[in-house]
Amino acid sequence: MERISRKDRACWVLVGGRRRLGRALAEDLARDHDLVLTSSEPWDGETWVDDLSETARIRTLQWDAENPELVSRMMADLDRLASDGWAISGAVILAGTFPKSPLGTWTPELLEATWRMNLSFPFLCAQALGPRLVTDACLQLLLDTSIHHPWLERLPYSAAKAGLAALVPGLAQLLAPKVRVVGHALGAVLPAEGSDAGFLAQRTLLKRLGDPADLCRAVRFAADSPFLTGDILTQDGGRRWVDR
Secondary structure, three states: OOOOOOOOOEEEEEEOOOOHHHHHHHHHHOOOEEEEEEEOOOOOOOHHHHHHOOOOOEEEEEOOOOOOOHHHHHHHHHHHHHHOOOOEEEEEEOOOOOOOOOOOOOOHHHHHHHHHHHHHHHHHHHHHHHHHOOOOEEEEEEOOHHHOOOOHHHHHHHHHHHHHHHHHHHHHHHHOOOEEEEEEEEOOOOOOOOOOHHHHHHOOOOOOOOOHHHHHHHHHHHHOOOOOOOEEEEEOOOHHHOOO
């Protein structure tokens, strides 16, 4: 059940706002934002969302990259939000997967699946959201430090993130001056299951992993920086300056 939003609360959309970094960002922003959270799966049983509803107005949507009606679904959902009085002043696209696919395992099906979730889906979400954001809004995309140093065992994934890196300045030009666009190239924050966290930490200048709070601070900084657009902020603990 939605509570009535205070007039001074900004409304943001988090695409992929259900798991890991998406959930962390939702919990942080709900302190002073109303939120629209999307997931590829139904939202049944997500009690933490009910907890957020105690202090913020929350709307949950199901946007599935596998749905052939995805584009019309997104448009209909955004039209419904507008008719219900949601003025969206920010959006963060976090959705993605992190598949391991070393050379020799690539197939047309594998590449299509990897690029659909990590490239095509964010492109379509940005296309739907960008023109519907209010004036002075900020659209933000989560990238990866693989845009600086490709993951050799995840090269199709790295290529997808490189494509998103090209989207940031291009979309900034298309949506200017109404909407700003900012990317975030994030290093190891929540390592994939089976990763050697100690090794990843030692491969940074700061000798530690990142924290979801690092992304939360950067997202808020980008939203509150009215002269920032078309750029990608990197938080990797200095990983890209360490000899491989």
